[in-house]
Amino acid sequence: MAVNLIEKSPDQLHFIAGVQLFTAQAGIKKPQHDDVTLMLLSPESTVGAVFTQNKFCAAPVRVAKRHLFGGHGIRALVVNTGNANAGTGATGEQHALQMCEAAAKQAGCTAEQVLPFSTGVILEPLPIQKIVAALPSARPVDWGLAARAIMTTDTVAKSASAQGQVGNRHSVQVTGIAKGAGMICPNMATMLGFIATDAKIAQPVLQQMTEEIADETFNCITVDGDTSTNDSFVIIATGQSGQNEIDNIADPRYAQVYALVKQVALELAQAIVRDGEGASKFITIRVENAGSLHDAKKIAYAIAHSPLVKTAFSAGDPNLGRILAAVGYSGAAVDTDKLRLYLGDVLVAENGGRATGYREEDGQRVMKEAEISVRVDVQAGRHNATVYTCDFTKEYVAINADYRS
Amino acid sequence: MAVNLIEKSPDQLHFIAGVQLFTAQAGIKKPQHDDVTLMLLSPESTVGAVFTQNKFCAAPVRVAKRHLFGGHGIRALVVNTGNANAGTGATGEQHALQMCEAAAKQAGCTAEQVLPFSTGVILEPLPIQKIVAALPSARPVDWGLAARAIMTTDTVAKSASAQGQVGNRHSVQVTGIAKGAGMICPNMATMLGFIATDAKIAQPVLQQMTEEIADETFNCITVDGDTSTNDSFVIIATGQSGQNEIDNIADPRYAQVYALVKQVALELAQAIVRDGEGASKFITIRVENAGSLHDAKKIAYAIAHSPLVKTAFSAGDPNLGRILAAVGYSGAAVDTDKLRLYLGDVLVAENGGRATGYREEDGQRVMKEAEISVRVDVQAGRHNATVYTCDFTKEYVAINADYRS
Numbered sequence: 001m002a003v004n005l006i007e008k009s010p011d012q013l014h015f016i017a018g019v020q021l022f023t024a025q026a027g028i029k030k031p032q033h034d035d036v037t038l039m040l041l042s043p044e045s046t047v048g049a050v051f052t053q054n055k056f057c058a059a060p061v062r063v064a065k066r067h068l069f070g071g072h073g074i075r076a077l078v079v080n081t082g083n084a085n086a087g088t089g090a091t092g093e094q095h096a097l098q099m100c101e102a103a104a105k106q107a108g109c110t111a112e113q114v115l116p117f118s119t120g121v122i123l124e125p126l127p128i129q130k131i132v133a134a135l136p137s138a139r140p141v142d143w144g145l146a147a148r149a150i151m152t153t154d155t156v157a158k159s160a161s162a163q164g165q166v167g168n169r170h171s172v173q174v175t176g177i178a179k180g181a182g183m184i185c186p187n188m189a190t191m192l193g194f195i196a197t198d199a200k201i202a203q204p205v206l207q208q209m210t211e212e213i214a215d216e217t218f219n220c221i222t223v224d225g226d227t228s229t230n231d232s233f234v235i236i237a238t239g240q241s242g243q244n245e246i247d248n249i250a251d252p253r254y255a256q257v258y259a260l261v262k263q264v265a266l267e268l269a270q271a272i273v274r275d276g277e278g279a280s281k282f283i284t285i286r287v288e289n290a291g292s293l294h295d296a297k298k299i300a301y302a303i304a305h306s307p308l309v310k311t312a313f314s315a316g317d318p319n320l321g322r323i324l325a326a327v328g329y330s331g332a333a334v335d336t337d338k339l340r341l342y343l344g345d346v347l348v349a350e351n352g353g354r355a356t357g358y359r360e361e362d363g364q365r366v367m368k369e370a371e372i373s374v375r376v377d378v379q380a381g382r383h384n385a386t387v388y389t390c391d392f393t394k395e396y397v398a399i400n401a402d403y404r405s
Numbered sequence: 406m407a408v409n410l411i412e413k414s415p416d417q418l419h420f421i422a423g424v425q426l427f428t429a430q431a432g433i434k435k436p437q438h439d440d441v442t443l444m445l446l447s448p449e450s451t452v453g454a455v456f457t458q459n460k461f462c463a464a465p466v467r468v469a470k471r472h473l474f475g476g477h478g479i480r481a482l483v484v485n486t487g488n489a490n491a492g493t494g495a496t497g498e499q500h501a502l503q504m505c506e507a508a509a510k511q512a513g514c515t516a517e518q519v520l521p522f523s524t525g526v527i528l529e530p531l532p533i534q535k536i537v538a539a540l541p542s543a544r545p546v547d548w549g550l551a552a553r554a555i556m557t558t559d560t561v562a563k564s565a566s567a568q569g570q571v572g573n574r575h576s577v578q579v580t581g582i583a584k585g586a587g588m589i590c591p592n593m594a595t596m597l598g599f600i601a602t603d604a605k606i607a608q609p610v611l612q613q614m615t616e617e618i619a620d621e622t623f624n625c626i627t628v629d630g631d632t633s634t635n636d637s638f639v640i641i642a643t644g645q646s647g648q649n650e651i652d653n654i655a656d657p658r659y660a661q662v663y664a665l666v667k668q669v670a671l672e673l674a675q676a677i678v679r680d681g682e683g684a685s686k687f688i689t690i691r692v693e694n695a696g697s698l699h700d701a702k703k704i705a706y707a708i709a710h711s712p713l714v715k716t717a718f719s720a721g722d723p724n725l726g727r728i729l730a731a732v733g734y735s736g737a738a739v740d741t742d743k744l745r746l747y748l749g750d751v752l753v754a755e756n757g758g759r760a761t762g763y764r765e766e767d768g769q770r771v772m773k774e775a776e777i778s779v780r781v782d783v784q785a786g787r788h789n790a791t792v793y794t795c796d797f798t799k800e801y802v803a804i805n806a807d808y809r810s
Contacts, residue, residue: 056733056741056757087729089758122726123759229730307712307797321527324492325634328461336461352461353492354528392712 007156013143014161014173016196018042018238022106022138023149026130029082029120034149036131038138039077039194040107044239046203047074048210049115051232058230059085059092059126060116063100067112075113077234078103078135079192081152081179085118085126086229095128102132119152119179119192119230147177150192154179155275160267166256170243172199174260178268180231180275190228191272193218195264199257200239202247209249209258210235217265221273221388222304235261270388279390281313282371286386290378295332296385299376302330303387310392313372318363320348327376334378342375343367412561418548419566419578421601423447423643427511427543428554431535434487434525439554441536443543444482444599445512449644451608452479453615454520456637463635464490464497464531465521468505472517480518482639483508483540484597486557486584490523490531491634500533507537524557524584524597524635552582555597559584560680565672571661575648577604579665583673585636585680595633596677598623600669604662605644607652614654614663615640622670626678626793627709640666675793684795686718687776691791695783700737701790704781707735708792715797718777723768725753732781739783747780748772 019041023034041047049068051061068074078099085092100114107114118126141149147157158178166172176195201209214233239245246253274282285303290296303309306326312319323341327334341349344366348358366372424446428439446452454473456466473479483504490497505519512519523531546554552562563583571577581600606614619638644650651658679687690708695701708714711731717724728746732739746754749771753763771777 054730054733055739056729084726087726087754087758089756092758122730123754229726229733321489321492321634324461325459325527328459328634334460349492349528351494353494353497 008144008159008161010142010144012161013159014163014175016173016175016238017198017240018045019196019236021141021143021146023141023145024134024138026080026127026134028080028127028130034145035081036134036138037079037146037149038103038106038135039146039236041075041077041236042238042240043073043075044200045074046201046206046237046239047115047234048203048206048208049232049234050211050214052228052230054229056087056229058118059088060096060099060118061230061232063093063096064115064117064232067100067115070112072110072112074115075109076103076107077115077117077194079117079150080120080126080131081150082120083118083124083126084120084122084230087123088125092126095126098128099131102135106135106138115234117192117230117232119150119190122229143175143177150177150179152179158268158271158275160264160271162260162263164256164260166199166241166260167243167253170241172197172241172257172260174264176264176268178272180272191218191231191233193233193265193268194236195234195261195268196236196238197257197261198238198241199253200241200243200245201237201257202245205246205249205254206235206237209254209261213258213262213265216262217269220386221269222301233265273388273390276390278393280370280393281391283313283389283391284371284373284386285389286373286375286384288375288377288384289381290383290385291333291381293383293385295378295380296383297387298330298332299327299334299378300385300387302326303374303376304389307392310389313367313391314393316364316367318343318348318360318367320354320363323374324349332378333380335380338379340377340379342377344369344373413549413564413566415547415549417566418564419568419580421578421580421643422603422645423450424601424641426546426548426551428546428550429539429543431485431532431539433485433532433535439550440486441539441543442484442551442554443508443511443540444551444641446480446482446641447643447645448478448480449605450479451606451611451642451644452520452639453608453611453613454637454639455616455619457633457635459634461492461634463523464493465501465504465523466635466637468498468501469520469522469637472505472520475517477515477517479520480514481508481512482520482522482599484522484555485525485531485536486555487525488523488529488531489525489527489635492528493530497531500531503533504536507540511540511543520639522597522635522637524555524595527634548580548582555582555584557584563673563676563680565669565676567665567668569661569665571604571646571665572648572658575646577602577646577662577665579669581669581673583677585677596623596636596638598638598670598673599641600639600666600673601641601643602662602666603643603646604658605646605648605650606642606662607650610651610654610659611640611642614659614666618663618667618670621667622674625791626674627706678793678795681795683798685775685798686796688718688794688796689776689778689791690794691778691780691789693780693782693789694786695788695790696738696786698788698790700783700785701788702792703735703737704732704739704783705790705792707731708779708781709794712797715794718772718796719798721769721772723748723753723765723772725759725768728779729754737783738785740785743784745782745784747782749774749778
C-alpha cells in the first residue's frame with residue numbers, strides 16, 4: 001500500500017558519535033521481534049523534546065516531561081512498542097518509572113536521567129516485568145535496526161540522514177528514525193521521532209530548535225485528523241563533532257544545523273504520510289497568500305481532513321467542488337471571487353467557479369499521479385502553509401476496523 | 406444500508422392548510438423522475454430560514470437570502486435536484502433568478518416573493534431552460550411525493566408530522582420533508598429541510614424559532630464533517646389554523662408550537678443520519694456537565710468526527726482508547742481523572758483509565774446494537790450537548806469515490 005516508500009539501507013545512515021543503540025526482545029505483543037530500544041547518550045549530550053497535546057497523554061509522556069525539565073541531564077532513552085501505557089492511571093506512571101530505573105542500570109545513571117517512550121495498544125496494563133527482564137540482554141544495533149524495533153503498524157522502517165559543513169571547519173552528522181502510520185495529525189499523533197546530531201547545542205537552544213522544527217515538519221502531516229496520547233519528537237545533540245557549543249540562535253551555525261536537522265525531520269514526517277494506513281497517494285497541500293498564518297493553516301487542514309476530498313483523491317477524481325467547499329467551510333477569511341485553485345500546474349478554479357480554460361482531462365491527468373500537489377492562492381495577504389497528507393481508501397477502513405489501538 | 410429508516414406512508418403525514426405542493430419532470434439528471442418541486446403559500450404566510458455558512462455558498466442561497474430579507478413577503482418556494490448551481494459565478498445567480506421568475510408565473514406573485522433552492526452536482530451550469538420549460542406542467546402532489554422529488558443520494562424519502570393543542574382551543578398541524586445523506590455536518594451541510602405549520606407567527610418571531618430549532622436539530626447531526634454549499638432549512642407558518650398571530654416569544658403558544666416543530670425537525674435530522682452514506686449504525690453522543698456549552702460541543706464533535714472512532718463503531722469494537730483520545734484532543738477543558746465514559750448504560754472508563762468493574766463483553770454487547778449511545782460525564786460544570794452521527798464503513802468510501810458531487 002505504501003507510496004514510493006523505500007527503506008534506507010544501513011550504509012545510507014550516518015553513525016552519530018555519542019549515541020549507542022541497543023534493542024531487545026521482551027515479547028510484549030509479537031514473539032521474536034525486537035520491541036525494546038535503548039539509546040545511551042554521551043555525558044555532554046543535550047536533549048530537546050516536544051510531546052502530544054492530547055489531555056489523555058500517556059504515563060511515559062508525563063514522566064518524560066518531568067525528567068526532561070528536571071535539570072539532571074538526560075543520559076538514556078528507552079522505548080517499547082506493543083503497548084502504549086496510556087489510560088493506565090497511577091499504576092501506569094509507576095511502570096514508566098520502573099522502565100526508567102531498568103534503563104538507568106544499563107546506562108549507569110539515575111532514573112531521572114532517562115526518558116521513557118511507549119507506543120501500541122491503549123488501556124492495557126504495560127507488561128513491565130517483561131521489559132525489565134529483557135533490558136539486560138539488549139544487543140548493540142545500528143540505526144536501521146533501531147528503526148525496525150520501534151515500528152507498530154508501519155509497513156516499512158523509517159530513517160534518514162544528512163551531513164553538512166557547519167561553521168568553518170566542522171562536518172556535522174544528523175541521523176533520525178521515526179514510527180507512525182495511522183492516527184497521524186498535527187501535534188504529534190501516534191508518532192515517535194528521534195533525531196541525533198553530533199553538533200554541540202545548549203539545551204534551551206536545542207529545545208527551541210525542536211519546537212520550531214516540529215512545527216515545520218511533524219506538525220504539518222495528517223492522515224486522519226486524530227491526535228494520539230503518546231507521541232513525542234526528540235532531538236539529541238551529542239556535542240562530539242569537536243566544535244564549540246552553539247549557545248544562542250543568532251550564532252550562524254544555528255541556522256546551518258537547523259537546516260540539516262529539518263531536512264531529516266521532513267523526510268521522516270513525509271515517510272509517515274507515505275506509509276499512512278491504506279494510503280495510495282501522497283498529497284501536498286500548499287496555501288499561499290492568506291491573510292494570516294492561522295487562516296493559511298485552517299484552509300490547508302480543512303482540505304486535508306475532508307473525507308470527501310480524500311475519497312475523491314483515492315478515486316483519482318478531480319472533484320473541484322469538494323475542495324472549494326472545504327475552503328469555504330474552513331473558517332478562514334476568503335474572497336471566493338479572488339481565490340485561485342491549482343491541481344499540480346493546472347489552474348482549475350478562479351472567479352468563484354471553474355477556470356475558463358480548464359479541461360476535465362487536464363485535472364484527471366494530475367489526479368492519476370501517485371504524488372499530487374494542491375495549491376490554493378488566496379490573494380488576501382502574505383502568509384503560506386504547507387500540509388502533507390494521503391488519500392482515504394477502503395483499506396483504511398478495513399485496517400482501522402480490525403486493529404485495536 | 407440505512408438503519409431502521411422506514412418511509413412514512415401518505416396517511417401518516419398531515420395536510421397543512423395554506424401550502425399547495427406541485428412537482429415536475431425537468432430531466433436534469435435522471436429521466437422519468439420528478440426533480441422540480443414548487444410550493445405555493447397562502448398570502449398570510451410567513452417564512453423563516455437559515456442557510457449554509459460555507460463561504461462558497463451557492464447562487465440560489467445568495468438569492469434566497471436577498472428575497473427572504475427583502476420584505477416583500479414570500480409566496481412560493483421552488484426546488485430542483487440534480488444540479489446545485491454552486492461555483493457557477495454571475496451566470497449561476499441569473500439562473501437562480503430565472504427559476505424565481507418561472508415559479509412566480511405559476512404562483513401569481515413577483516420573482517422577489519420566491520425562494521429558490523438547488524441540490525446536486527457542483528460546478529456544472531444549471532440547465533435552467535429545462536426547469537423553466539417543466540414548471541408549467543407541474544402536477545399537484547402530497548407531502549410524501551414532494552419528499553421523493555427533493556431526493557439526491559438519499560435511499561428513502563424523509564418526512565414527518567406532528568399535531569397538538571396550542572392555546573386553549575386550536576389544534577395545530579406540522580409537516581416537514583428533508584433530503585440529505587452524505588456531507589452532513591453542523592451548519593446545514595448538503596441538506597434541505599422544509600417544515601410547514603398552520604400556526605400564525607410573525608416573521609421575526611418565526612425567524613428566531615427557525616434559528617433556534619436549527620441549532621437544536623439539523624446543526625446537531627454529522628456524517629462526515631464536511632459542510633456543503635447549498636443547504637437550507639425553512640419553516641413556513643401559513644396562519645390557517647384560525648388562531649391569532651404569535652407576535653412575541655413570551656406568548657405561551659410560542660413554546661407549544663416550538664415543541665411541535667422541533668419534534669418534526671429532530672425526526673427529519675435523525676432520518677438524514679440514519680440514511681448517512683454507507684451507515685450501518687446510528688450513534689447518539691451525549692456530553693454532560695461540561696464547563697461551557699462550547700466545550701460540550703467540542704467534545705461531542707471530536708468524538709463524532711474521529712474516523713478512528715467511526716471505524717471502530719463499524720466493526721462493533723468497544724475501542725475506549727480511541728474515544729478517550731478524541732476527548733483529549735478536542736481542545737475542551739477536561740480533568741481526565743474526573744471524566745466518566747459510558748457506552749449505553751455501561752460505565753467503561755473513569756479515573757483516567759478503564760473502569761474497575763468494566764468487562765469487555767459488556768462493551769461488546771452495546772457495540773453490537775444498531776443504535777448506540779455514548780455518554781461523557783465531564784464533571785466540570787452544567788452544560789450539555791447532544792450530537793447524532795453514524796459509523797464509517799467501506800461502503801462510505803465506495804460511494805464517495807464513485808459519486809461526483
